[in-house]
Amino acid sequence: MNQAGTEAILSQAVEAMGRRDGAAARRLLGSLAPEAINPGNLFLLAQACRMEGDEAAEASAIDRLLRAQPLHLGALLMKGAALARTGDEDGAMAPYQAAVSIAQQVRQRGENLPPMLAAEVDRAAQWVGRHIAERAARIDEALARSGFGPGSRSQRIDEALGILRGDLPIQLQEPTSFYFPGLPQRSxxxxxxxxxxxxxxxxxxxxxxxxxxxxxxxxxxxxxxxxxxxxxxxxxxxxxxxxxxxxxxxxxxxxxxxxxxxxxxxxxxxxxxxxxxxxxxxxxxxxxxxxxxxxxxxxxxxxxxxxxxxxxxxxxxxxxxxxxxxxxxxxxxxxxxxxxxxxxxxxxxxxxxxxxxxxxxxxxxxxxxxxxxxxxxxxxxxxxxxxxxxx
The missing domain is CATH 2.60.120.330 (B-lactam Antibiotic, Isopenicillin N Synthase; Chain)
Incomplete structure (x- = not known):
């Protein structure tokens, strides 16, 4: 398939997406030659699969995209949302947090995200915040029930909780001249x-x-x-x-x-x-x-x-x-x-x-x-x- 043919198919697929016709978009994208498949096309395919409600096909397209481009912001947001919809909230944390981090770096460079993408990032950040708070409350309740409430547990457990909540960074040895492996990470x-x-x-x-x-x-x-x-x-x-x-x-x-x-x-x-x-x-x-x-x-x-x-x-x-x-x-x-x-x-x-x-x-x-x-x-x-x- 020549370049003109590929562009024509992509144009028709985008039009089908605009009509909310996910099935037509999938058929068109599926007709592309293997060499024409790239992260942008896979992102369209994932969106078409979501439009159809085919979660397995959506997940497959997203995973293929992320293998090719691990920092693709849109794909990370889609993966987090897909996992959250299935109830795998802990699994959704990693792609959502990665997406929020990438967006922060973009904004720190003084660059603007497209409005729709920025809104998705903000929603992801709010979701992460809620999930962390809910998980922290669940953990605190379980610890208290088992006799490990505040004041009754070690400093290391408190530090681990702080890291889990995102309140504390992970602190590791980083000697500037020479590193000897296998030693415990103790402050x-x-x-x-x-x-x-x-x-x-x-x-x-x-x-x-x-x-x-x-x-x-x-x-x-x-x-x-x-x-x-x-x-x-x-x-x-x-x-x-x-x-x-x-x-x-x-x-x-x-x-x-x-x-x-x-x-x-x-x-x-x-x-x-x-x-x-x-x-x-x-x-x-x-x-x-x-x-x-x-x-x-x-x-x-x-x-x-x-x-x-x-x-x-x-x-x-x-x-x-x-x-x-x-x-x-x-x-x-x-x-x-x-x-x-x-x-x-x-x-x-x-x-x-x-x-x-x-x-x-x-x-x-x-x-x-x-x-x-x-x-x-x-x-x-x-x-x-x-x-x-x-x-």
């Missing part, structure tokens, strides 16, 4: 999980005494955490606003795997306390330990750390009210002398909304799930790859 670890933690926490008074002595003598020796000439100080980096700023600053004790001359000597109790922790040791790069200072009003914007094979530990030493750390979907407050241990390869941010400075002791440890053999292999790998272990 925070509890201090009680580590045998060495209580002994280190018991040294808080001695560590704080050393810190206060240093502050009284040479507080100005804190340096910007994000150096003015660092790669991450480029305008697109999450914390470019802190480049060269002492709003977020550091006083290093261990850097590049070695004690910092002129600093480490003042902190014998601090360094002795750290020896009980499973610090990462990578020649020329780790361990690292520093005091991190956050000035009043400072905000460390959401970002990801370098690696996921380590955990970051904070021992709070000077913590006024109004200071908080968010990792993934969880937010916690620092409490003096109580370790906060977290995976910094997950999105995290920190704020000091008080009128005083916040100072914590920061160091890194191996993830407890990593075997001794893998720790040795990772050490060799990272030394050979020349990947920095300091963030």
């Amino acid at each position: 925070f670890y509890e201090r009680e999980e580590f045998e060495w933690a209580s002994a280190l926490e018991a040294n808080t008074p001695a560590i704080k005494t050393e810190l206060e002595a240093m502050l009284a003598a040479q507080a100005e020796q804190f340096e910007p955490y994000v150096a003015a000439d660092a790669d991450r100080s480029s305008g697109t980096a999450p914390n470019a606003h802190l480049a060269g700023s002492t709003s977020w600053s550091a006083y290093h004790l261990l850097k590049g795997g070695e004690p910092v001359e002129g600093h480490a000597e003042q902190f014998p109790a601090t360094l002795a306390a750290l020896q009980g922790a499973p610090l990462t040791r990578i020649a020329g790069r780790a361990p690292m330990a520093l005091f991190s200072l956050l000035k009043p009003g400072a905000h460390i914007r959401p970002h990801h750390g370098l690696f996921n094979f380590r955990l970051i530990c904070h021992l709070p030493l000077i913590v006024p009210p109004g200071c908080a750390l968010r990792v993934g979907n969880q937010e916690r407050q620092w409490r003096e002398g109580e370790l906060l241990i977290f995976d910094d390869s997950m999105e995290h941010e920190a704020r000091n909304q008080s009128d005083r400075q916040r100072i914590i002791l920061l160091f890194e440890i191996w993830r407890p799930e990593i075997s001794e053999a893998d720790r040795e292999a990772l050490t060799v790998l990272l030394e050979a790859a020349n990947i920095t272990a300091e963030d």
